[in-house]
Each structure stands twice: as structure tokens, then as C-alpha cells.
Amino acid sequence: MTASNSRPTIVVCGSINLDLVVRADRLPMPGETRLAHSLHEVSGGKGANQAVAIARLGMHVAMAGRVGQDGFADTLVTNLRAEGIDTQWIERTAGPSGVAIVTVDDQGQNAILVVPGANGQLTPQDVDRCQAAFSTCDWVVLQLEIPMESVKHATELAKRLGKQVLLNPAPAPRPSQLDEFESVLANVDLLCPNQSEAESLLGRPIHGLDDARLAAFDLRKKGPKSVVLTLGQDGCVVADAEGVHHLLAVNVTARDTTAAGDAFIGALVVRKALGDSLVDACRFASAAAAYSVTVPGAQPSLPRLEQVHEMLNLARNGS
Secondary structure, three states: OOOOOOOOOEEEEOOOEEEEEEEOOOOOOOOOOOOOOEEEEEEEOHHHHHHHHHHHOOOOEEEEEEEOOOHHHHHHHHHHHHOOOEOOOEEEOOOOOEEEEEEEOOOOOEEEEEEOHHHHHOOHHHHHHOHHHHHHOOEEEEOOOOOHHHHHHHHHHHHHOOOEEEEOOOOOOOHHHHHHHHHHHHHOOEEOOEHHHHHHHHOOOOOHHHHHHHHHHHHHOOOOOEEEEEOHHHOEEEEEOOEEEEEOOOOOOOOOOOOHHHHHHHHHHHHHHOOOOHHHHHHHHHHHHHHHOOOOOOHHHOOOHHHHHHHHHHHHOOO
């Protein structure tokens, strides 16, 4: 891979998947067979979704990751390039691309199974080959749909180069990975889990807002400089050097929550890269997530700037 003359403000290092989205009246119970409404193929993967979210909000972004050598790979890379994303840092690897099976019910809730495919082959050496992109960016964004050793290596490289790191710990690390994961946190500037991920990281349930405040505070004690704990329709909790704050969500009717977290992450890092305070960045990110749940699909639901401003206006008007 060779560096271009363009300057990515944000590098996303993570997963690139094809999402097979199945819509049904409700999610099946274990052992149950149900008839579904429809099946759609949609570009996805937490890394790719977050890169698209960033690009649609007008920020230059580079995507680092792997796709396979199957029929999905060209589609996935072409779709990212069409969004204006720098794709030169995406490698091809033998075997299949990553695939996610996403089931969405009529209330907009989802259940997701991910087959990592090529994402599981992303190595620390791949990260090193992206050093030129890392060296010219301001923020590096990571998730956990690639190997933990590569996430750890990416955070170390970013910090050596003086970059800010946002880590979305999704999916939550397995118990066997927790020690290695906690060693990553010292290099994280902003940790952004959802409620279930925070519960896994802390080993305890979160019941109510007071519990969420304490959870965000306790996660920050593990090493990251700041924590944003997202709570879906209950908003988010911010823990940083200035204290712990709760922010309300924008009130909308959800159709599909599949990429709400990715919309939030993308918008959050865009506003941080532009110099917003963490609280102000979270207000903007909450509006982006609110828009995303009103549109079916993962990447199709990620908003552009004018759509986020529409949601911010709804929030100001007491939606």
C-alpha cells in the first residue's frame, strides 16, 4: 500500500462486512423457526459503518481493514470508495469477507451474528503498513471485530505518533480477553460502550441511571481518559475529568436500531476532531443516532449533516 497526498483527519481501523438483513415480526426464540418478511444485502461492519458515518458528516476518513477474495469484496470496497473514503489501506486476503446475519423485528430491535471472515486475519503487521495514514490523522477509531492483538497494536502505534484514540468495545471482549483488553485501555482517550458492553466489562448488571453513572465512573478508572456510555432511548452518560453527566436522547420512533451505535460513534469523533467539548459532541452524536433508528438498514441509515441538524432542531423544540 502506498500513501496518497490527501490527509485523512480520522483513520478507522476495523471490520468490513456484508450484512444479510432479515426482517421479521419478532426475533425467534431458541429452537424456533419463523417466517420472515424480507432479506436484503447491505454493506456493513462496525468499522466500515463508522467510516461511512464520518464521511457523510464531511470529514476526511481513511479505512484500514481486510476483505476477502469472494463476490462480496469488490462491492464492499466500491461502496466505501463511493462515500469518499480513502480505501487504499484495505488489504485482500484469501477466503471469504466478513458477513453479519442481522435479524430486525417490527419494533426495530435487532439480534446480530457476525462471521469475521477476512476481518479475523487483520494483523499487527497490517496496522504497521498503515503508519503513513496514522501519522497524518488526528484520531484513530477502533472496535473489537478484528483481533485483539491488532487493536492493541493500533492503540500503541497511535499513541507513539501522538494521536487521539476512540475505542468502541463492540462486541464486548470474551472473559479470556479481558486482561489483554484492560492493557489496551491505558492508550484510549475515549471509550464508548453501550449498556450491555459496559455490563460485560464490569462484570455486573446496570439497573437505572444511577447505576449507569457509577458504571461510567468505574470504567474511566480502568484507564481511558473519558467514557461515554450509551443507553439507547435513555440517552448517554459522560464521564471525564469534569465529572459525570447524563444527556437525554432525542425522542423518535425507532424502525431499526442496527447502526445507531455506529452513527453515534462517527458523529462523536467528528465533533471531537472539530474541537467540541465532549458533552457538546455527545449532543450532536445523539441526534445522529436518533436519525439512524428512523431509517431501515445499517449504512443506509447513517445521516448527513443536514439530517443531524434536523434532529437537533427537534430536540431544541422539545421532541
